[in-house]
Amino acid sequence: MKAHDLLDLAARNLRESLLRNSLTTLGITVGVASLVAMLSLGVGLQELVGQRLSRSGLFDTIVVFSGQEGRRADPGERRARTGTSPARPLDQQARAEIEKLPNVKEVFPEVRFVTAVRLGSESGARYPMVAGLPPSARENEAFDTLQGQFFSAPEAEEAILQLDFAKDLAENPTALVGQELVLQYAERKPLPEAAGGSPDGEDWGFSVLRREKKLRIVGLIENEPYAGRNFARGRVFIPIRLAETLNALQPSSLRDALRTSPARPTYNSLQVRVTSPTQVQATQDALKKMGFSTFSILDATRNLRRFFVIVDLFLGIFGSLALAVASLGIINTLVMAILERRREIGIMKALGASDGDVKKLFFTEAAVMGFAGGVAGVTLGWAIGRVINFGTNIYLRQRELPPETILSVPWWLALAAIAFAILVSLASGIYPAARAAKLDPVQALRYE
Amino acid sequence: MNNAVVNGAAIRTEQVHRHYRMGPAVIRAVDGITLGIGQGELVALLGSSGSGKSTLLNLIAGLDRPTSGAVHVEGRNLAEMTSEELARYRRHTVGMVFQAFNLVPSMTLEENVELPLRFAEVERSERAARVREAVERVRLAARLAHRPSELSGGEQQRAALARALVNRPSILLADEPTGNLDSRTGEEILNLIAELNQSGMTVVMVTHERALAERYAHRILFLSDGKLVNDGQPL
Numbered sequence: 015m016k017a018h019d020l021l022d023l024a025a026r027n028l029r030e031s032l033l034r035n036s037l038t039t040l041g042i043t044v045g046v047a048s049l050v051a052m053l054s055l056g057v058g059l060q061e062l063v064g065q066r067l068s069r070s071g072l073f074d075t076i077v078v079f080s081g082q083e084g085r086r087a088d089p090g091e092r093r094a095r096t097g098t099s100p101a102r103p104l105d106q107q108a109r110a111e112i113e114k115l116p117n118v119k120e121v122f123p124e125v126r127f128v129t130a131v132r133l134g135s136e137s138g139a140r141y142p143m144v145a146g147l148p149p150s151a152r153e154n155e156a157f158d159t160l161q162g163q164f165f166s167a168p169e170a171e172e173a174i175l176q177l178d179f180a181k182d183l184a185e186n187p188t189a190l191v192g193q194e195l196v197l198q199y200a201e202r203k204p205l206p207e208a209a210g211g212s213p214d215g216e217d218w219g220f221s222v223l224r225r226e227k228k229l230r231i232v233g234l235i236e237n238e239p240y241a242g243r244n245f246a247r248g249r250v251f252i253p254i255r256l257a258e259t260l261n262a263l264q265p266s267s268l269r270d271a272l273r274t275s276p277a278r279p280t281y282n283s284l285q286v287r288v289t290s291p292t293q294v295q296a297t298q299d300a301l302k303k304m305g306f307s308t309f310s311i312l313d314a315t316r317n318l319r320r321f322f323v324i325v326d327l328f329l330g331i332f333g334s335l336a337l338a339v340a341s342l343g344i345i346n347t348l349v350m351a352i353l354e355r356r357r358e359i360g361i362m363k364a365l366g367a368s369d370g371d372v373k374k375l376f377f378t379e380a381a382v383m384g385f386a387g388g389v390a391g392v393t394l395g396w397a398i399g400r401v402i403n404f405g406t407n408i409y410l411r412q413r414e415l416p417p418e419t420i421l422s423v424p425w426w427l428a429l430a431a432i433a434f435a436i437l438v439s440l441a442s443g444i445y446p447a448a449r450a451a452k453l454d455p456v457q458a459l460r461y462e
Numbered sequence: 463m464n465n466a467v468v469n470g471a472a473i474r475t476e477q478v479h480r481h482y483r484m485g486p487a488v489i490r491a492v493d494g495i496t497l498g499i500g501q502g503e504l505v506a507l508l509g510s511s512g513s514g515k516s517t518l519l520n521l522i523a524g525l526d527r528p529t530s531g532a533v534h535v536e537g538r539n540l541a542e543m544t545s546e547e548l549a550r551y552r553r554h555t556v557g558m559v560f561q562a563f564n565l566v567p568s569m570t571l572e573e574n575v576e577l578p579l580r581f582a583e584v585e586r587s588e589r590a591a592r593v594r595e596a597v598e599r600v601r602l603a604a605r606l607a608h609r610p611s612e613l614s615g616g617e618q619q620r621a622a623l624a625r626a627l628v629n630r631p632s633i634l635l636a637d638e639p640t641g642n643l644d645s646r647t648g649e650e651i652l653n654l655i656a657e658l659n660q661s662g663m664t665v666v667m668v669t670h671e672r673a674l675a676e677r678y679a680h681r682i683l684f685l686s687d688g689k690l691v692n693d694g695q696p697l
Binding site: 015016017019023028030356358360361362363364365366367368369370371453455456459 | 491518523525526545546549550552553554558564565566568571577578580581582583586627629
């Protein structure tokens with residue numbers, strides 16, 4: 015029998031006992047809804063934690079060192095790299111090559127230095143840490159509560175202040191937005207040959223010059239982005255390219271002076287941001303092949319993922335209990351249908367239906383109930399999730415906390431739940447379908 | 463028995479037995495029947511209740527399997543067929559009519575007649591014409607949208623006849639087709655069956671009404687206790 019005929023006959027049969035079949039489908043609906051609600055809790059929590067971690071910028075970032083730096087920093091890395099490509103300096107050329115790697119979003123050095131800062135109209139200075147921020151920092155959760163705006167360009171002469179520091183500068187910090195901020199910093203300038211510098215030879219050095227830079231304050235943020243990565247907290251943030259061009263004296267500058275020639279400046283390390291955390295491993299492998307040492311904290315999340323898999327498994331098992339009960343309802347309904355339609359099955363066989371046709375018809379009826387129950391269950395589960403999210407957010411608002419999505423029903427969960435409902439229904443239909451197919455047509459035709 | 467008919471028959475049974483076990487007792491519903499029915503014959507199976515007529519008809523219809531012996535229809539031994547092959551045989555070679563009509567009550571006449579076409583996987587576009595052809599043959603075209611409960615007994619049996627014809631079988635098997643009908647309506651049905659037979663269809667009909675059998679059948683086979691006791695021409 016063709017598929018459309020099977021569906022047509024199955025739908026007709028289901029309509030014949032509408033109330034009973036609707037109740038059975040309702041059982042599946044409740045089962046699927048409970049499964050979806052349970053799993054959406056697991057998914058929602060996982061997404062919540064994942065988004066927090068992902069937006070922290072820690073999980074899609076790789077720190078790249080020259081091979082030599084990495085060997086000192088990580089003995090494990092040294093063991094792993096033994097016998098592979100030789101260590102190479104982390105210079106401009108290397109940075110350009112890394113930028114060209116697939117899935118690399120941006121590459122930038124860490125620029126942090128201490129400055130003297132004063133407002134354009136005042137004379138008293140403060141000495142905060144200045145940090146360069148890449149354009150992608152805008153996605154960091156620290157900017158969720160940004161007052162004002164982000165940098166207009168990667169090299170814009172603009173600054174964003176950390177709120178506590180801004181409060182230190184002015185009683186009304188929001189009034190600072192648009193004002194001028196003067197940065198006094200120490201510029202690192204290579205020595206000319208006449209002064210004893212010899213960039214291409216054995217000896218070289220740099221002088222330290224006091225410089226001033228006027229910036230416009232464009233925004234305020236409460237917390238420092240990527241705060242977990244550094245010991246010294248940044249208070250003034252400027253665009254990364256501007257920070258690089260300042261060539262300011264940094265804590266690592268003395269070591270650099272001993273190690274690298276001003277003719278071929280190198281970076282201590284580079285931050286490489288990739289398009290998603292899933293690309294970290296492949297990019298790390300590519301970087302190692304290029305001769306660099308790398309570090310990422312993605313490994314630390316593996317245990318976290320394992321934890322969520324176990325949580326999802328338990329939630330899925332508990333959620334499936336209702337569906338298991340519903341599957342008994344399907345078996346009961348279909349067995350009842352065999353008793354009621356015994357004569358009809360006999361007629362069908364007398365008219366040429368094969369055992370397989372009868373079996374397929376019962377399977378189709380089970381699958382239709384599974385599909386209908388699955389779709390309704392996903393809708394109900396989604397609605398339960400919305401109600402729980404709504405209630406949770408009312409509670410969070412009362413506690414002056416930002417709203418969160420606790421339960422999330424992604425499309426794959428919806429599809430998987432419907433597919434699972436159909437699968438469970440088909441499994442429930444195995445016994446009734448086999449029993450219907452085996453009916454002796456002569457006996458069935460005699461049945462009153 | 464006419465050996466020439468047996469050898470060139472559309473339907474041929476050879477020492478066919480159908481026994482049922484009921485506790486310690488063995489019921490010999492069909493007990494070693496050998497017969498042949500020629501192409502285009504109208505044969506009536508006559509006998510008292512429990513003589514084995516319906517069981518023999520079910521064996522010829524491929525609804526039941528013999529305990530031993532062979533049932534050859536158009537050269538194929540039904541006893542050796544798989545259940546899938548038997549279903550195909552029931553779909554394409556034979557059409558069945560029952561005493562109780564056996565229409566599906568929830569379906570309209572049109573849907574009932576269309577049902578065998580679904581099992582035969584006939585294209586949808588072709589079905590309406592096939593259904594119309596079958597119902598016109600039994601003169602029931604005006605009642606297509608009616609459910610069985612809205613039809614008289616005679617109309618229901620004509621609908622069942624249309625359903626049996628819709629897959630254009632070469633053999634019609636009728637189990638007491640007039641058993642639930644009054645004599646006038648019964649005659650109408652038998653006239654229809656005789657018309658079909660005249661168009662070349664082989665007909666095997668179970669009946670207990672000897673007068674009707676003698677009037678319409680070419681041959682009457684008498685069964686008693688599962689055995690063929692007489693094979694003769696009607697008087």
